[in-house]
Amino acid sequence: MRARIILLSAILAAQTASADVVTVSEEAIVEWKAVYGQVETRDRVPARARIGGTIVSLEVAEGDRVEAGQRIALVEDDKLAFQLDSIDARLEALRARLETASADLERGRQLLERGVISTQRLDQLQTAVDVIEGDIRSLESERLVIEQQVAEGEVLSPDAGVVLSVPISRGSVIAPGEPVAVIAGGGVFLRLAVPERHARDLAEGDEIEIGSGSDDAAERRTGRLVKLYPQIAGGRVEADVEVEGLDGRYVGLRVPVRLPVGERMAILVPETALTRHGGLDFVNVETAGGEAIARAVVPGETISRDGETWREILTGLEAGDRVVTENE
Incomplete structure (x- = not known):
């Protein structure tokens, strides 16, 4: 469905010295549904x-x-600092034990060369050094884990x-x-909640009018319906509309929107064809003999197209009537 008014009239104009003559016909115009859209962000x-702890920044x-x-914030957990201190103390003790075990191993090598100790005893000394070195590596890895937890206190x-x-x-x-x-x-878009009875009248790609439907073209903007959600909640269907240059300063801002929800046939005449006398509206209709007679009509809504103003005629005219309009 096209979002602008589709005027399919074949207008035949005949110029006279003082007036224009327009042959009217039934034209398809779009039915609009006024709703509110809400500014939302994509993400x-x-x-x-x-980690758990206290917000210190x-x-x-x-x-x-x-x-x-x-x-954006820093979280600190005092227990992590205590764990680091404990690991550092244990590492210091293990390094001291390693220094002693390494010295014993070096003396054992010297004694083995002189035949004082057996190879089995030297292997025991080597094993003691290997065990302490393994404990040190394990504690250093444990310390790296705690350090990573401290670093994860930064909330990014x-x-x-x-x-x-x-x-x-x-x-x-x-x-x-x-x-x-x-x-x-991720940018902003309009999120709509459309009554479910209009869901089948909408399709992705439809043009949507942004604003209250003012006749001022400078105030009218359009967007494109990019997504219709399949789930109906509370009798409403959610839909997303992309609008170029949408102001994203206020997320949640409500914006009036008009949706194309159908078409109907109507007779339109230029606004200049209407005159008003005694509380009634008239248009001049040209007869078969070329004379213009005033006919009472009931006008409807005003429609703007390409900067021109048209009026819907509810009763008083039929397709094929030749309406006389005033020259400006």
Whole structure:
């Protein structure tokens, strides 16, 4: 369905000295449904804490713009520092034991050369050194794990965008996986909730009018329906509309939207063909003899097309009537 009004009239104009004559016919016009769209972001991702602890630094607030990977908060867990101190103490003790065991092994090699000790005893000394070295490597790996947990106390932005909400404050205690901030990125679009009775009248690719349907062309904008969601909830169908240059400063802002939900046949005449006398509306209709007579009509809504104003005539005219309009 095309989003602009489709006027399929074959207008035959005859110029006279003082007026134009227009032959009217039934034309298909679009039925519009006024709804509200809400500005949404394509991505809305929480920045979560990877470890539990206390927020010691909070570097963003609502409305701040962040880059992907930017640090937005710092979480510290005192227990990790205590674990590092414990590992360092154990490493220091093991290194001291290793120094002693290495010295015993060196003396054992010298004694073996002189035949004082057996090869079996030397193997025992070598094993003692190997065990201590293995314990040191194990503790060093354990220390690297703790250091990584400390590094993961930095809460990073998962995407570039704007900070929508920060549900915590400095000094808050949080658990692993708890959100520190919600980041909105990926651009903005309009999210519509359309009554289900109009769902079958919409199709992806339809043009959508943004605004209240003002006659001022400068105020009218269009968008494109890019997605219709298959699930109906609460009697409404959700749909996404792409609008070029949509203002994304306020996520959740409601915007009036007009949807094309059908077509109907109507008779349209130029606005200049209507005159009003005594509370009634008239148009001049040319008779078969070439005379113009005033005929009372009931006008309907105003329709704009290419900067010109047209009026729907509900009763009083039939297709084929020749309407006299005033020259400007």
